[in-house]
Amino acid sequence: MELVKPGLGLIFWMTITFSIVLFILSKFAWKPILNSIREREDSINNALNAAEEARKQMSALKTDNEKLLNQARAERDQMLKDANDMKDNIIAQAKKSAEDEGRKIIEKASASIEAAKVNAMNELKTQVAVLTVDLAEKVLRKKMEDRAQQESFVNENLKSITLN
Amino acid sequence: MQSNNKKIFRYLIPVFLVLLYVGYNSASLFADESHTVDSLTETATVASHDAEHHETIGEMEHESAVEAEHKVDAGKLIMEHIGDAHDWHIATIGKSHISIPLPIIIKDNQGFKIFSSSRFHHGHEAYEGYKLEENKIVAVNEAGEINHEASFLDLSITKNVMSMFISVLFLCWLMLSVARHYTKNAGKAPKGIANLIETLIMFIRDEVAKPSIGPKYAKFLPYLLTIFFFIFINNLFGLIPFFPGGANVTGNIAVTMVLAVFTFVITSFNGNKSYWGHIFMPPGVPKALWILLVPIEIIGMLNKPIVLMIRLFANITAGHIIMLGFFSLIFIFGAMSETLGLGVSVLSVAFTVFMNFLELLVAFLQAYVFTLLSALYFGMAVEEHAHEEHH
Numbered sequence: 001m002e003l004v005k006p007g008l009g010l011i012f013w014m015t016i017t018f019s020i021v022l023f024i025l026s027k028f029a030w031k032p033i034l035n036s037i038r039e040r041e042d043s044i045n046n047a048l049n050a051a052e053e054a055r056k057q058m059s060a061l062k063t064d065n066e067k068l069l070n071q072a073r074a075e076r077d078q079m080l081k082d083a084n085d086m087k088d089n090i091i092a093q094a095k096k097s098a099e100d101e102g103r104k105i106i107e108k109a110s111a112s113i114e115a116a117k118v119n120a121m122n123e124l125k126t127q128v129a130v131l132t133v134d135l136a137e138k139v140l141r142k143k144m145e146d147r148a149q150q151e152s153f154v155n156e157n158l159k160s161i162t163l164n
Numbered sequence: 165m166q167s168n169n170k171k172i173f174r175y176l177i178p179v180f181l182v183l184l185y186v187g188y189n190s191a192s193l194f195a196d197e198s199h200t201v202d203s204l205t206e207t208a209t210v211a212s213h214d215a216e217h218h219e220t221i222g223e224m225e226h227e228s229a230v231e232a233e234h235k236v237d238a239g240k241l242i243m244e245h246i247g248d249a250h251d252w253h254i255a256t257i258g259k260s261h262i263s264i265p266l267p268i269i270i271k272d273n274q275g276f277k278i279f280s281s282s283r284f285h286h287g288h289e290a291y292e293g294y295k296l297e298e299n300k301i302v303a304v305n306e307a308g309e310i311n312h313e314a315s316f317l318d319l320s321i322t323k324n325v326m327s328m329f330i331s332v333l334f335l336c337w338l339m340l341s342v343a344r345h346y347t348k349n350a351g352k353a354p355k356g357i358a359n360l361i362e363t364l365i366m367f368i369r370d371e372v373a374k375p376s377i378g379p380k381y382a383k384f385l386p387y388l389l390t391i392f393f394f395i396f397i398n399n400l401f402g403l404i405p406f407f408p409g410g411a412n413v414t415g416n417i418a419v420t421m422v423l424a425v426f427t428f429v430i431t432s433f434n435g436n437k438s439y440w441g442h443i444f445m446p447p448g449v450p451k452a453l454w455i456l457l458v459p460i461e462i463i464g465m466l467n468k469p470i471v472l473m474i475r476l477f478a479n480i481t482a483g484h485i486i487m488l489g490f491f492s493l494i495f496i497f498g499a500m501s502e503t504l505g506l507g508v509s510v511l512s513v514a515f516t517v518f519m520n521f522l523e524l525l526v527a528f529l530q531a532y533v534f535t536l537l538s539a540l541y542f543g544m545a546v547e548e549h550a551h552e553e554h555h
Contacts, residue, residue, distance in 0.1 A: 002243070002247060002298075002300075003243070003246070003247065003417070003481065004417050004477075005417070006416075006417045006418035006421050007248060007318075007322070007416075007418050008317060008318065008319075008418075009269075009317075009318045009319045009320050009322060009325070010248065010322060010324055010325060010416060010418035010419065011418045011421065011422055012319055013319070013321070013325040013328070014325075014328065014418060014419050014422040015422050017325075017328055017329065017332055018390075018394065018422060018423070018426065021332050021335065021336065021390060021394065022386070022387065022390045022426075024336055024340075025335075025336065025339055025386065025389070025390050025393075026386035026387075026390065028339075028340055028343060029336075029339035029340055029342065029343045030339075030385065030386040030389050030390070031386070032343045032346055032347050033339075033342060033343050033346050033361075033362075033365060034365070034369075034385065034386075036346040036347070036350055036351070037346075037362065037365070037366070039350070039351065040351055040352075040353075043351060
């Protein structure tokens with residue numbers, strides 16, 4: 001039973017010692033230790049947060065870059081398309097104008113050909129007329145060599161002319 | 165894993181043999197009447213040199229007749245070891261005790277009396293009107309008879325007080341050096357012992373204080389850390405079988421009582437309106453039942469520190485008793501027959517080794533449990549009841 005009877009002396013010393021230990025450790029050990037642990041935790045947390053923030057910024061930057069790249073790509077595509085269209089346009093226009101020009105030239109040429117043909121025809125006609133007249137003169141000269149025949153022809157013609 | 169176990173066994177066998185041998189020698193010395201302090205060193209030398217082995221054995225056989233007469237009182241031995249004492253007994257060799265005398269401080273109506281416990285000559289002599297009786301100081305009259313009427317305060321530095329001083333000095337030194345490490349290496353990762361202590365501090369803070377107390381934990385944290393390390397260090401010192409340890413500090417009811425009272429006082433002083441309201445005006449209960457409930461609540465409130473006190477005391481004392489019991493078995497059987505004692509010593513040492521590991525766990529566990537329960541009580545005291553009317 002001696003075991004469960006608390007001794008007064010021990011209670012006395014224990015109370016004093018424990019109070020002193022509590023005071024000393026609280027003031028000189030736990031306070032600096034807990035403070036520095038907290039500070040370190042805070043700094044670690046801050047560092048982690050900063051890293052997270054940086055990571056977020058990086059990913060934001062990445063998406064931005066992606067967006068920019070896509071935009072640039074789209075723009076390039078658009079430009080290429082525009083250029084293509086323009087080229088097609090130009091080619092088509094050039095073709096059209098060339099065709100027009102060709103047609104005009106052909107028309108002019110055929111017109112001048114027609115004119116030349118008409119001229120040539122006219123000249124031919126004149127030539128033919130001159131030649132015919134010459135030939136007829138020659139034929140007539142041949143035929144009217146004989147005086148008698150001349151007279152008979154004139155007479156005949158005279159007869160056919162009815163005066164009045 | 166397998167090969168590791170084998171390796172451990174290979175090392176354990178010689179250790180067992182040495183322990184056996186030492187135990188064997190001390191068993192014979194236990195009852196030896198003729199040895200003196202000088203022979204301790206001699207036997208120690210003998211124990212470490214095989215050459216002189218046979219000489220000691222011979223000596224022992226010669227004294228076995230004396231030993232046989234010696235009756236081992238295990239109960240008394242154990243109670244002496246786990247109880248308090250006015251001198252720090254280290255070993256008894258024959259009739260000569262090797263012990264450190266401790267100061268006796270007595271306050272009576274004549275004032276303070278301070279003297280060394282060696283003046284009592286281990287209870288054989290009275291000094292200044294006081295005498296040691298079964299390790300307790302009693303007042304004696306002129307004729308040397310015990311005077312039960314005399315009133316005095318015994319504030320002696322006993323073995324437990326001394327052991328507590330040593331462990332507390334160690335604790336303060338340890339924690340202050342850790343604190344110095346922190347102030348020196350502010351913001352850096354802890355190294356060495358500071359790392360170990362930080363693990364425990366973080367454990368108490370994050371696993372004990374924060375979940376049990378809630379947002380107001382910071383106020384109680386220094387106290388919780390102090391009781392945790394105080395109990396833990398004293399438990400560990402109690403496991404050391406010789407001088408700086410060996411005392412049963414945390415297995416002493418006075419010590420656990422003071423710790424429990426501290427917890428109780430802090431709980432009571434920090435109790436808020438709802439804490440006291442639950443005790444003296446239990447809400448949601450008809451007023452007629454208060455006459456029944458209030459005493460129950462008060463008993464419940466007082467019960468908490470008592471449970472704390474008894475749990476720590478009983479656990480640590482039980483551990484000491486078991487280990488001492490195993491060792492006593494060696495001497496009890498050794499007194500019957502030497503061979504039997506030898507055989508039992510193997511078992512005893514094996515069991516004590518096992519118990520020692522268990523006690524290491526208990527040392528931590530009881531410190532943890534005491535701290536956790538204190539934290540829970542503080543938590544109850546400062547808890548805010550948001551919806552009290554529902555209770």
